Amino acid sequence: MRQRGVALITAVVLVAIATVLAARVGTDAALDLRRTSGIGALNQAWNVALGAEAWAAQILRDDLRDTELDDLTDTWAQPVPPLPIDGGTIEGDVEDMQGRFNLNNLLTADGGVDDASVQRLARLFQLAGVDPRWAGMLADWLDADSVDRFPDGAEDGVYLGQVPPYRTANGPINTTTELLALPGFSLEDYRRIAPHVAALPAGTPVNLCTATPLVLAALAEAGTDFGDAEALSRNRESGCFPRIADLQATLDAEQFQALQGRISETTNWFRVVSVVSIGTSQLTLYSLLERNSAGGVRAVVRSVGTE
Structure with a gap:
């Protein structure tokens, strides 16, 4: 058993x-x-x-x-x-x-900083609800030297103190997400500005025909209504708007001259x-x-x- x-x-x-x-x-x-x-x-x-x-x-x-x-x-x-x-x-x-603002346009051909582009980017940041001081910090991130050129700028001394430590790019960036490498630049900041910026070869102009309303407003400065999204959408139903001539008509001669080579109608x-x-x-x-x-x-x- x-x-x-x-x-x-x-x-x-x-x-x-x-x-x-x-x-x-x-x-x-x-x-x-x-x-x-x-x-x-x-x-x-x-x-x-x-x-x-x-x-x-x-x-x-x-x-x-x-x-x-x-x-x-x-x-x-x-x-x-x-x-x-x-x-x-x-x-x-x-x-x-x-149709976006090219972040690499902050650089000149010799690796220096294009101050006019920094000012335009600062306006774009402000229009998007982002602190405009990031424009100067990004310029220092991109430029070839190791000198703080802006009141809110930062070079390797700041970045080597991060955890983990890292260095500035000291050259053109390949992706707009490098904005997140700036100490304190938040994901919310990035989400606000991302639809309006790109990382293309330096010197690439903005196509007025397709530029976002905020990019147009940053380019055209005060006194123009190109930043009105609804009006812009209606005007673009029949083709390119604004044309270069339209922008010229709203700016004084000095302002328009400063945009030569920075705007286009092709891509x-x-x-x-x-x-x-x-x-x-x-x-x-x-x-x-x-x-x-x-x-x-x-x-x-x-x-x-x-x-």
Whole structure:
């Protein structure tokens, strides 16, 4: 009897172990399948997003051939609603990045600071509800020297005291998120200013046809109504507004002369945002495209998930 009892207990234990192992194997198999399916969906989404980028590049090539200006009535400026693809959808848009203030314009060709651009950026910060002193601190972050040039400026001495310590860029930045490297510059500050700034090669002008209302107001200074978002939107329904001539008419000769080479009605830099959803997976691809005067378009920077 005792032997039969031991045998029964042994059998029950073995069945229990086998059940647990079977469940574990089944769970692992399900997870592996799910993981494989997710990777496959993301790979498919990546290829679809690259296809969308290529399509946008072709639109930009055609646009250069067909139109003289780059404004919000152009084909590239129309958002793409969700479109069905195999197993999901794709949507996206193209933005003229020269409609923003280029942070690298604070630099001169020799690595010095362009004081006029610092003043314009300070106005832009103020209009966006951000302390204008950050303009001077950013200028010190970018310039090639190690001298505090502004009352609120800061060089390596300040940054090496941070935890962890780091140094200033001492040159052009590649992303606007470098603003967050300035001690005390908050995420809320960044969210307020981010839609109005870009990190492009130094010397890139602002396209008046697509500039945000705050960027226009910062450029045009006091005495103009270009910063009125509703009026600006209405005026842009039929094409480029304001034109360079419109801006000239509102400024005195000295103010307008100071903007020469800093404003335009065309664009070379665009950002393509492609959002691909397949099953439960979603991929967002940000592509910074450069279009040259000959119509060539190339992807300069790609990032996934974040700008």
